[in-house]
Amino acid sequence: MKDPRFAEHLAVFVDVVRQGSFSGAGRRRGQTPSAIVRQIDALEHSLGVPLLIRSTRALTMTDAGERLFERAQPLLDQLTDTHAEIAAFDGAIAGTFRLACFPTFGKRYVIPAIERVMAEHPRLTIELDLTERLADPVLERLDAVIRIGRLADSTLIASKLADQCRLLIASPHYLARSGRPGTAAELAEHRLIDKLHGADLLGWSDVGRTAGGAAAIGPAVFRCDDFEAMRLAARAGIGIAFLPDWVIGTDVQAGELIRLPLEDEPWNAEPSGVWLLRALAQPSARLRIVSTALRETIGTPPVWTCG
């Protein structure tokens, strides 16, 4: 075909129509409006007919554009399905797998899992994005992201890697020195370790809220954006921390940190977990292998679980 980039530009065109603007499509794709405009110009030039009638506030399709839009989605779906079908072959795993997750989880569990996968599949390469942000697999062209906590509704497909709980914990010598709180209200008299710029799914507000009445939170004397640092601060006796069990579960098991199960921990009443999220319905062979390795590394029940 004369225009090898036809399918590529077609997908851009569909995004423009769906989003209603070049700017919207650009945000969706992580590109500037000028880049989008140029790709649509290339498509129109290749076809020799205009597809869109533009103004700065309204974008409408021509007859040709409407016809193309009708035809485009099934075509793009078939391309996507075919890509996924072939990518699911696992005779010989190669290529790049891109994953985003929280830094602490990544260092603790993902890297060990991936070490093993790469040993077994030398031609596989990994790009691991350790970030506190909620990465978007579609926008950032990731194969998967690991999300922790409760999931917001989205078009992403989730598979559960493990359960998780959030634990109130302190070191034994902190408790010996400052007393052991018996209720959530008593936390007001204690020194707390807080997350500096945490994601929405973590934070003391859950403890305050589920204990009833006004949040009874004491002063945060140590704030940091890194789970690992918070764990070390807790072990050092700086204060009481509120952390996921995958961060401190093994310290609790070892007696280095003491769990404070105040009021039966209502913040764990609803199920919560560690999830692997992907955009495509059909998992690629790489994703299945990485998923399996993660589950094996995490264990069943997870290695961080406290009785």
Added chain:
Amino acid sequence: MKDPRFAEHLAVFVDVVRQGSFSGAGRRRGQTPSAIVRQIDALEHSLGVPLLIRSTRALTMTDAGERLFERAQPLLDQLTDTHAEIAAFDGAIAGTFRLACFPTFGKRYVIPAIERVMAEHPRLTIELDLTERLADPVLERLDAVIRIGRLADSTLIASKLADQCRLLIASPHYLARSGRPGTAAELAEHRLIDKLHGADLLGWSDVGRTAGGAAAIGPAVFRCDDFEAMRLAARAGIGIAFLPDWVIGTDVQAGELIRLPLEDEPWNAEPSGVWLLRALAQPSARLRIVSTALRETIGTPPVWTCG
């Protein structure tokens, strides 16, 4: 989809399988084997599985490759058909139309036709390749080529623009000075005008062959690769020329050149013509417009026809 170039590389993959080698696919596409290899590498990397088992003599597909090959052709056909369907909308003609033809034909008939088309469609742009070569529309990414004479079988789709004949002609004063040959054999005693590096479909050998026995060809005293120059040489009385009627038809009509219909011109026994050839089954809107303009410029019967 993660790989925007998937469809593009898919088409390359299909060519590689069809041609049986990277080198063959490269020749088909006008690219070097290294460029083809890289595109296949990109495809395999994107899919994460090998598609081809390579050696320097044999290229075989893996299971994944076979499956992809099965799926690819219908997909690529649908893309091509969709492109063609949309390109056939002629609400507003724009884009580039690429055409190749012989220089003399181009200057005499194509440029006047295209002048008119571009006046009517200001957003249309034309790339006109005036060449003595037989241009390949697929390889050179042309919308169409004009071929003259009898057509070799090919996958190209031909529509006839006009009939053509080849004529033996000389100027009146050449004939007055050198005598008028009555048979093909008598040409041996005359001075001839020949084409320097002509294409297969033109040349004195046809005159010699159809007149029976050994070719009775006189000395070529003027050789040139340009039809227009040959026409001017004939008018100047340099010798006898053997040219298509679209080159010298109007000179014969005006009496400036005399047609020599030796032995009922057996070289015109089989039909011959001027053809517009394209690669795609469905003509684009641009092609229809250019085709119509060419027919109108050439006329019915052609303006060059001699009674």
Added chain:
DNA sequence: CTCCATCTTTGCCAAATGCGCAAAGCCGTT
């Protein structure tokens, strides 16, 4: 009516990509 926010467009330029070239090595045939 004015202002503002957000859009599209386009020239310019930097960054990224793709490809040709050339060389090395492989492989089947002669």
Added chain:
DNA sequence: AACGGCTTTGCGCATTTGGCAAAGATGGAG
């Protein structure tokens, strides 16, 4: 063993792509 034609890959260069910034358009809010 030699040869022809293949694949592969490093390198350099040309081309393409896309971000930036500025200009102008447009609808809604005040």
